[in-house]
Amino acid sequence: MEARAVALQKQLRCLVCQGESLDESNAPLAADLRGVIRERIAAGNSDQQVKQYLVDRYGDFILMKPPLKNETYLLWFAPLGLLVIGGAIVTAVVLGARNRAGRSTNPS
Amino acid sequence: MTGEIGQLALSLALALAIMQAGAGLFGARANGARAAAIASSSALGLFVFVALAFGALIFAFLKSDFSILDVAQNSHTAKPLLYKFTGAWGNHEGSMLLWVFVLSVYSAFIAIAQRGGERLTSAALGVQGLLAVAFLLFIIFTSNPFLRLDPPPFEGAGLNPLLQDPGLAFHPPMLYIGYVGLSAAFAYAAAALITRKADGEWARAARPFMLAAWIALTLGITLGSWWAYYVLGWGGFWFWDPVENAALMPWLIATALLHSALATERTGAFRTWTLLLSILGFSLSLIGTFLVRSGVLTSVHAFANDPERGFFILIMLALAIGGALTLFGWRAPQIGEGSAFQPVSRETALLLNNLLLTVAAAIVFLGTLYPLALDALTGQKISVGAPYFAITFAPVFVALLILVPFGPRLGWRRGDLKSALRTLAPALGAAAVVAVAIFAIVAPHSLSGALAFALATWLIGASAIDLFRRNRERALNWGGAASALAHAGLGITLIGIAGTTIWRSEATDVLSPGKSLPLAGYELRLRDVVNVQGPNYFATRAYVDAMRNGRVVATLTPEKRLYPAEGQAATNTAIRTTGFSDLYVALGDERGHGRWVIRAYINPLAPFIWFGGGLMALGGLGSLFSRLRLRTVRTAAYAAAE
Numbered sequence: 234m235e236a237r238a239v240a241l242q243k244q245l246r247c248l249v250c251q252g253e254s255l256d257e258s259n260a261p262l263a264a265d266l267r268g269v270i271r272e273r274i275a276a277g278n279s280d281q282q283v284k285q286y287l288v289d290r291y292g293d294f295i296l297m298k299p300p301l302k303n304e305t306y307l308l309w310f311a312p313l314g315l316l317v318i319g320g321a322i323v324t325a326v327v328l329g330a331r332n333r334a335g336r337s338t339n340p341s
Numbered sequence: 342m343t344g345e346i347g348q349l350a351l352s353l354a355l356a357l358a359i360m361q362a363g364a365g366l367f368g369a370r371a372n373g374a375r376a377a378a379i380a381s382s383s384a385l386g387l388f389v390f391v392a393l394a395f396g397a398l399i400f401a402f403l404k405s406d407f408s409i410l411d412v413a414q415n416s417h418t419a420k421p422l423l424y425k426f427t428g429a430w431g432n433h434e435g436s437m438l439l440w441v442f443v444l445s446v447y448s449a450f451i452a453i454a455q456r457g458g459e460r461l462t463s464a465a466l467g468v469q470g471l472l473a474v475a476f477l478l479f480i481i482f483t484s485n486p487f488l489r490l491d492p493p494p495f496e497g498a499g500l501n502p503l504l505q506d507p508g509l510a511f512h513p514p515m516l517y518i519g520y521v522g523l524s525a526a527f528a529y530a531a532a533a534l535i536t537r538k539a540d541g542e543w544a545r546a547a548r549p550f551m552l553a554a555w556i557a558l559t560l561g562i563t564l565g566s567w568w569a570y571y572v573l574g575w576g577g578f579w580f581w582d583p584v585e586n587a588a589l590m591p592w593l594i595a596t597a598l599l600h601s602a603l604a605t606e607r608t609g610a611f612r613t614w615t616l617l618l619s620i621l622g623f624s625l626s627l628i629g630t631f632l633v634r635s636g637v638l639t640s641v642h643a644f645a646n647d648p649e650r651g652f653f654i655l656i657m658l659a660l661a662i663g664g665a666l667t668l669f670g671w672r673a674p675q676i677g678e679g680s681a682f683q684p685v686s687r688e689t690a691l692l693l694n695n696l697l698l699t700v701a702a703a704i705v706f707l708g709t710l711y712p713l714a715l716d717a718l719t720g721q722k723i724s725v726g727a728p729y730f731a732i733t734f735a736p737v738f739v740a741l742l743i744l745v746p747f748g749p750r751l752g753w754r755r756g757d758l759k760s761a762l763r764t765l766a767p768a769l770g771a772a773a774v775v776a777v778a779i780f781a782i783v784a785p786h787s788l789s790g791a792l793a794f795a796l797a798t799w800l801i802g803a804s805a806i807d808l809f810r811r812n813r814e815r816a817l818n819w820g821g822a823a824s825a826l827a828h829a830g831l832g833i834t835l836i837g838i839a840g841t842t843i844w845r846s847e848a849t850d851v852l853s854p855g856k857s858l859p860l861a862g863y864e865l866r867l868r869d870v871v872n873v874q875g876p877n878y879f880a881t882r883a884y885v886d887a888m889r890n891g892r893v894v895a896t897l898t899p900e901k902r903l904y905p906a907e908g909q910a911a912t913n914t915a916i917r918t919t920g921f922s923d924l925y926v927a928l929g930d931e932r933g934h935g936r937w938v939i940r941a942y943i944n945p946l947a948p949f950i951w952f953g954g955g956l957m958a959l960g961g962l963g964s965l966f967s968r969l970r971l972r973t974v975r976t977a978a979y980a981a982a983e
Contacts, residue, residue: 244728246726252583252726254726293724295724297724297728297729298729298732304721305711305715308707311703311707312704316737323692323696326692328684330680330682333678334754
């Protein structure tokens with residue numbers, strides 16, 4: 234139970250701190266929320282239910298990992314998109330360079 | 342008097358900056374020799390007067406001159422001398438003056454060195470002059486450190502205790518040397534576009550400045566990370582905090598820039614990339630400055646309440662980036678044709694390097710600014726923390742680390758992949774062995790740990806092989822050795838990160854004197870808790886004996902300090918390092934009846950994180966040294982060739 238609680242604490246943000254997780258923070262609110270997590274686990278909730286319980290009360294802000302929803306599609310998929318675009322650019326540059334190399338050694 | 346001297350110096354500096362900007366840009370023309378000379382003199386003059394202003398501020402801090410508002414708000418007579426000195430830049434106004442001071446130093450170097458010829462130098466000075474004008478206006482009108490306070494108080498408000506620390510005291514100058522160095526690269530890039538000579542020459546001229554910036558950023562980030570580790574109290578060293586990201590982004594781009602410029606110098610390849618990376622690097626420095634200084638990070642609304650400074654920087658940002666990109670677009674046709682190289686070549690390796698580093702920086706940018714943008718646009722609040730970056734940033738960086746050893750082993754224009762693989766095979770083999778060993782024996786079921794150690798072995802092994810090979814081929818020079826060292830340093834940092842993350846152990850308990858806490862083979866016995874007094878603080882200090890096999894191996898003294906002048910508290914952790922591992926103890930709350938919370942960690946291999954960072958910086962220094970030594974040889978060669 235302790236291990237589950239700690240794992241969850243690491244995924245949730247301390248609301249009154251500058252970016253610490255519930256696991257790391259010394260703030261009184263963080264201590265209270267750690268207690269809430271243990272209560273919920275003891276009451277039989279799954280990890281997902283515990284997180285949802287807290288999100289219902291405090292919003293998505295409490296999750297360290299932003300949830301995937303309409304507003305965060307860009308956040309989650311842009312990295313892949315950038316890699317693809319970048320890959321295309323690199324391919325174009327390399328092919329262009331190879332063509333130039335071919336032309337310079339080919340006097341025709 | 343000090344305040345007036347400072348004020349006057351700033352005004353004169355502004356006049357000289359305007360002169361430098363105007364003369365510099367005029368001197369970029371073909372018959373602008375006189376203007377170019379004026380620009381150089383102005384740059385030297387600018388340095389003198391900014392130094393005078395900065396010196397005046399430091400003097401005021403050292404003398405605790407509370408008739409100056411900035412000193413009154415940020416200093417205290419009881420503060421140790423070192424922190425009176427460093428406190429000069431531990432506040433907004435002072436740090437902006439530091440920024441301009443570093444800018445004037447770089448300008449002076451550009452003027453003295455005259456790298457790349459008179460016209461390029463003049464144009465670069467012109468651009469630097471424009472930057473100096475913008476920052477000096479910003480300082481004089483919105484962030485003046487010499488404002489008076491009448492009547493002067495008897496005592497100042499003190500300096501944030503977190504800043505009264507050697508690590509953090511020197512962190513701003515280090516980072517600023519980095520940020521402003523990128524402005525020099527930016528200035529040279531713009532100069533290349535202005536003078537229509539965007540070949541390899543400008544990249545060669547700018548290289549020492551790019552290196553200086555990169556070295557400083559590496560050290561600044563390493564220092565900041567180390568500081569967070571030993572001050573904040575729970576053994577973490579990187580939190581993906583927006584302020585940290587603001588330094589990481591320019592570093593990633595500076596790394597890409599260094600490598601891209603290498604290709605531009607050698608073969609004229611990637612002129613566009615190197616130009617754009619120079620512009621991007623400096624833009625990120627400015628954005629970083631904006632993010633950290635404008636309050637927009639704590640809350641979008643905090644920024645809106647005191648918008649003057651934020652808006653000024655925002656406009657500066659828009660003009661600098663917009664201006665540079667417009668200049669780029671206008672002169673793009675003159676950049677010339679790209680170079681020729683085969684798909685398997687060092688150029689391609691560097692191109693992939695460029696791509697991965699730029700995407701990595703973009704991911705950090707996205708993750709840092711997304712919550713802000715979303716909040717501003719829709720009012721929704723989300724958190725983007727370590728889990729996001731673990732999924733998006735880590736894979737890109739891992740791909741990069743896998744590719745790193747190939748670059749040095751492939752030839753320019755045409756490389757032999759089979760030969761490179763054959764040469765690197767021992768490192769690959771060692772990496773595989775390490776992966777299996779770690780996974781099976783030492784850290785069962787930690788796939789990421791095994792992967793991290795394998796990667797580190799790959800990097801370090803490949804660097805060693807590269808060094809031996811070059812030596813055997815009689816082709817080893819400072820530059821090659823330096824880059825091997827820097828790449829190995831990267832591997833060592835990776836080992837540190839992996840070791841600390843996988844094998845860290847922790848124990849917390851409430852102890853009374855005489856009781857002990859077991860942790861990984863140590864018995865940590867609380868001997869006593871006493872009250873002590875420092876120069877400007879009261880502290881509660883715990884004496885914790887670390888024992889192995891009944892013998893006391895070390896005594897750690899974690900403290901909790903109260904700084905009465907500032908009314909703030911700080912915890913000071915105690916670390917005992919063996920160079921391979923850290924024993925880390927922090928003092929928590931008192932729980933009544935002389936019982937205290939003691940928190941202890943073992944962080945295996947943590948010292949390697951900073952050791953690796955130091956090695957990377959050392960590699961950079963080696964490269965800088967090789968550049969400066971070769972300069973005299975090269976100038977003679979060019980003169981002979983002309």
